[in-house]
Amino acid sequence: MSSTSSAPYVVLNTGARMPLLGLGTYKLCGAEDVRSAVDAALASGYRAFDTAAVYRNEADLGRALRELLPKYELTREDVFITSKLGPKDQGVKATDGALHSLSQLDLDYIDLYLIHWPGTQGLLVSDQRNPGNRAQSWAALEELQAQGRLRAIGVSNYTAAHMTQLMHSCKVPPAVLQVEFHPQLCQKELRRLCEEHGVCFQAYSSLGKGQLLSDPGVMEVARGCGHTAAQVLLRWAVQQGVPVLPKSSHPDRMGENTKLFDFTLSDTDMDTLSSLDCGHKYVSRDPSEVA
Structure with a gap:
């Protein structure tokens, strides 16, 4: 963990x-609301923005x-943009899905692009085609990274089993794993695995969908x-x-979060x-069910 005069940062395994x-930006909809x-x-000092195709x-x-x-x-170089491949584009459609994100964002490159979910839309979670689709998606992202269109690639909502499978098959290791993480869900196994492989562990739902505030x-x-x-959280x-990646559309809360x-x-x-850890998840979808 390091800091500059502008924003404290972590260094990814790509050097970024x-x-x-x-x-x-989940649930942030409409041009006016997004712009605001x-x-x-x-204005508050944020220099990173997290979106996704499904948002x-x-x-x-x-x-x-x-x-x-x-x-x-x-300038563009002063901000870090993350987006994610939608489950409907998992597998053979992955290249097109990522290029569509680039087109929508109207960027020459995306700083970090993640596979959003280990499963494929339209397939049962138990479907044995899911692992093959993940591998195909990853190969597509590796190629787009080699072309410079994606500066770093990673995954979201992967379990330890999904991560282990990926580490055994990938040419380029993931730069980031983004998962639910807060005091009630300390994710010790996943954090150890990320540390072993030089993968940055990133949190979402840090406030437990607001319920941890009380x-x-x-x-x-x-x-x-x-x-x-x-x-504190x-x-x-x-x-x-x-x-x-706290979500907020309220300027006062954004300012508070930078403190x-x-x-x-x-x-x-x-x-x-940390003693509050009880394995509780506030996000209802369970990636551990995905083959």
């Missing part, structure tokens, strides 16, 4: 710097960045250190070197939060 804090959120995020907002995000970067005297243990730590529950992750680099949690507070 990925900010520790990014704006998640991007404007507030850039249906890639075009609006790309347009907002093109219009707003000059306002903050920023958890007694989280509230106690927040009161004790004089910060909000959201700041995000700090718990980044203090372990785990990048976070997570202004303080450090004590070892006791870190232990208190």
Whole structure:
């Protein structure tokens, strides 16, 4: 974990710097809402934005960045853009899916492109074609990375079994694994696996879809250190070197979230939060069911 004057970052296995804090854009819909959120995020110091084909907002995000970067005297190279391959494009359609994301975002390259889900839309989770489709998708992303269209490639929602399978078959190892991660879901096995293979472990749903904000243990730590529950939950992750992608369309909350680099949690507070681990998932879809 390192820091510059602008944004603390992690160094990926490609050598690229990925900010520790990014704006998640899931459920952010409509050109006006996307532009407003991007404007507030850039003003607050965000330099990373996470989207996906299934979010249906890639075009609006790309347009907002093109219009707003000059306002903050920023260029394309100053921001880190992540998008993801939709499950409907898993397998033979992967190249077209990734190129469609590039077209929607209207970019020459995407900083990080992930396989969003280990399964394929239209197939049962138990279907034995799923592993072959994942492998075909990965080979397509490797080729697009070699062409410079995708600067880094990775996966999302992969289990330890999916990751192990990928590591055995890939030519290019994934740069990032993005999964649900918070004090109630510490993902120790996946984090160990990522550490062994030099893969950056990245969190989504850091606030447990908002439900962790009222958890007694989280509230106690927040009161004790004089910060909000959201700041404490995000700090718990980044203090372990785990990048976070909190979702918000509220400028005040975005600004609050950037303050997570202004303080450090004590070892006791870190232990208190980690002790909440009970394997609870707030995201209903279970990737462990996917063959």
